[in-house]
Amino acid sequence: MKIKILISFFIIMSSFLAPLALSPKVEAVSGDCYFKKGDPVESSSGCGEDGLGDYGTNDVLTGRSTSGKGWAIDPDKVNTKAKFIDFIIDRYHGGDHNKIGASYLIQKMRGEKRLASLPSGSEVQDWKNRVNASDVTIKFYQKRTVGATTWYDNDKKNIFLGAHPDVSRRVIEIYQRGDLRAVIEMECGNMTAQDDPLSSPWDVDPNTTINTPTVSPGEPVIWTHTYTNKGPGSMTTGGTYKINTSPSGTSSGGSANYGAHEKGWKVTITRSYVAKASDLGKNLCQSITIDPNSSTNSSSETSAQKCARVVGDYNLTPGVDLTVSGVVDPGSLTTVTGTVEKDGSSNTPSQWELSKVIIAPGKPVPAAGDSTSTPQAYFENGGNNWTSQGVGTATFTQQLTEVIKLNNVEIDELPVGTRICWALSIKPPNNDFGGWRHSTPVCVTIGKKPKLQITGGDARIRGDAVTSTSLINSGTPKQPTLFGSWVEFGVFSQGKNSGLASGAGTRNGSIQPDQSQWSKLTFSNVIPNPLEDGQDAYKYGNFGAGLPSAPEISEYFGSQGSPIGSSINLSDPGLAAGVYRSTGSELQVTGGAGSINKTLVIISTGTVKITGNINYASTGLTSINSIPQVVIIASNIEIDGGVTNIDSWLIASGSINTCLGIPTTNPALHSGVCGNPLTINGPVATNKLYLYRTAGSNPGGAGDPAERFNLRPDAYLWAYNYGLKTTQPITSSVIELPPRF
Amino acid sequence: MVKMKKQHILKKRTIVVIVILLAAILAASGYILYKAYQESSSKTSAPLTADEKTSEILNDDSISDKTAQAELKKLADNESDSSKKATYLLGLATSYTNSDNYTAALDFAKSAEVSNQNALSAAAVADAYAGSGNYQEAAKYYEQAAQRSEKSASRSERSPYNDYLNLKEDMESRIK
Secondary structure (H helix, E strand, O other): OHHHHHHHHHHHHHHHHHHHOOOOOOOOOOOOOOEOOEOOEOOOOOOOOOOOOEOOOOOOOOOOOOOOOOOOOOOOOOOOHHHHHHHHHHHHOOOHHHHHHHHHHHHHHHOOOOOEOOOOHHHHHHHHHHHHOOOEEEEEEEEEEEOOEEEEEOOOOEEEEEOOOOEEEEEEEEEEOOEEEEEEEOOOOOEEEEEOOOOOOOEEEEEEEEOOOEEOOOOEEEEEEEEEEOOOOOOOOOEEEEEEEEOOOOOOOEEEEEOOOOOOOEEEEEEEEEOOHHHOOOEEEEEEEEEOOEOOOOOOEEOOOEEEEEOOOEEEEEEEEEOOOEEEOOOEEEEEEEEEEEEEOOOOEEEEEEEEEEEOOOOOOOOOEEEOOOHHHHHHOOOOEEEEEEEEEEEOOOOEEEEEEEEEEEOOOOOOOOEEEEEEEEEOOEOOOOOEEEOOOEEEEEOOOOEEEEEOOOEEEOOOEEOOEEEEEEOOOOEEEEEEOEEOOOEEEOOOEEEOEEOOOOOOOEOOOOHHHHEOOEEEOOOOOOOOOOOHHHOOEOOOOOOOOOOOHHHHOOOOOEEOOOEEEOOOOOOOOEEEEEOOOEEEEEOOOOEEOOEEEEEEOOEEEEOOOEEEOOOOOOOHHHOOEEEEEEOEEEEOOOOOEEEOEEEEEEEEEOOOOOOOOOOOOOOOOOOOOEEEEOOEEEEEEEOOOOOOOEOOEOOOEEEEEEOOHHHHHHHHHHHHHOOOOOOOOOOOOOOOO | OHHHHHHHHHHHHHHHHHHHHHHHHHHHHHHHHHHHHHHHHHHHOOOOOHHHHHHHHHOEOOOOHHHHHHHHHHHHHHOOOHHHHHHHHHHHHHHHHHOOOHHHHHHHHHHHHHHOOOHHHHHHHHHHHHHHOOHHHHHHHHHHHHHOOOOOOOOOEOOHHHHHHHHHHHHHHHHO
16 A cells, blocks of 8 residues: 555656656657658657768658759759748658658648657648748758758658768758748758747737617717737737727727737727717727737738717608699699608718609509618519609708709600609618618599680689699690680689689680689689688689579470470471470480471470480571570480580579489599580580580690580570560560659 | 554554655655756856857847848957857858858858868858859868768768768869
């Protein structure tokens, strides 16, 4: 037991003291071989040579002849660091002798001790990195006195270091940072006893991170700078770091020296800065520069700069305004205005883009929204046609900013029902979202605004006279021209007048947008009210007394007339001139397309439906007595959509509807129905007039009417003559006499 | 009970012996360490030899050739021992040869020859002549360097003798 303890103790002590024993700097000539035993090294002990060895045979690298002539390392070919590396690598891939010799040089320069292995691929790369280090310099073909050197033992296939008499040789001297590390004889490739290793390369990596890409005034920006020796070797020199700031003065920088450290050494430096209001819009940036960069690059290296943009807390809302809305005629003109409304404060520039989107009939209009999609991708979705109308970048400092205004934009000639929309997109809309914010598209629908024309007389309206107008780019040269409904003579209305021209003011369109310029015979009986929707409608009269109601023409005919059923055929040869009465709820008038050459007065207490044209004879008229005339008096009159001409008086106590079958409530009218123009030649009086024809208002004929009311002189002549024939007393003159008491 | 007591005493004595032995060994170890330290200290503080000084100067690439040459010149000038002086002069000759200043190299090599004739000094003179293109003189001095070296039995042996003879032959081949 005691003996065991003592033996153990001495073993421990001897191993403890072993490193203290002075080891020789070089191995003896007869010392152990350098490489471990293994292919192609045949032995790892007992290396040695008798005498000084033979030329070539015992040289570490081959190339010299056995008579001692020539070079193992040709000074004419190996005279730069790159060529030296290539040469050694070439020998490393050579036969056993050169492979072992080159391996020795490689491993020795890497600092591998005795019993090293032949170098692996990565070890060869490590050697290349070490030699390539910027602080390693190589001098070629230097004269030097050398003594102890290496041998190649061709029996053991190994290398050993041994004594040698001093001799003057040509050598390669390898220095690192000025210190001689290795000497290789060029004649033989032997490395002398000067065989200190080259340091492993090292690389100090600078890095900068930041806590946020954007910051608001009052919030901190924190930069974390690090520099790390990524190795694989320890640093052979210290360096300097410097923190770079931009713009200067917006955050603190600094610099300092540091020493050399081992692999993995890492330093972290933190800098912080609280953004100020005066920094709005600035990019606060920092980076770190370390110098030197690495053992292979003596220059400095700077980390990627990291910046925080100082932004305000804001929210932008894009929008579009048009000067027209709803249904518009092709060729109509509008102004498109893109605006951005801002909440909060912002100095951040944003991109904007105005889009025009054409949407086929029946397809949905894209909704507003925030999206990463570009305006084109967003609005083209669903097969819409998209074009950009303008792009730009702006910093929105105002609460409302007009970014774009397009004047006199002409509505395309597209199929009815097509929608043309404009939308404004903006990026970024706020601090939180970096994508696009797309406004609600503002659209107009291609359609028609059918027109009315009244010729030969006035329009007397006991309500409002409100008709639509179209501003069309028309004429030669093209210019904005207003088209609308018009009356040849006067327009009298109990209520306001908006859009219905008098004096044929818009007969060929008007380049004057102001209604007063094309309403010279307009009289409306309302008090101007500037708070209402526009003053144009109210500035044509206020003549005081109301308009009288239309005369009760049916009373003129008293109770006379032949009774008829639910229809009357105007072309019936048996139908004599005269008055006909219907007491049913409906009376259908047909057969008037022929030439009517008589007077027919049709009085109905119900609804008269006119299903065909009514045409007067235009020949065979020999006197005033032969003027034909049709007078239709009813509660309501409805005209079939196929009817294009009616030569008749139309007197309705209820309503006149120009498109039979279209209800007067929720008419659901569209361009596909009642597309024929209708002309009515004769006086028209009604309580309500439903103008449901959709003809006209086409490109090239913007002013063409859907309905035309024409009061011709034949009506006056017939009326005069008919009055003469009556046996009823009429007032021919009125004389006002003084009162008698 | 008595047996147990005896065993206890024996154990105690064993521990005491071990402790004494440990103390002795520690004392001896401390002494050895102290001597080793003294030896290494005396070794590191020993003055450098002329060879070591020359190597130290020539092996420091961080100093310029001119500075190195000035230092060696100063050492040579201040050295009275001819052998040491020759070492510094040889270092100077080597430095000037490596700087391609063969005139200066020749001067210092010849001075080394005067101070201490040996194979290296003759080789240094030969190197200077060879560098300046005087192959005839170079051959002559390489021959001298060979003759001052230990003669080899075999012409293929990697000896200084053979090396200098090879250089001589190389110079002679250039003359032709």
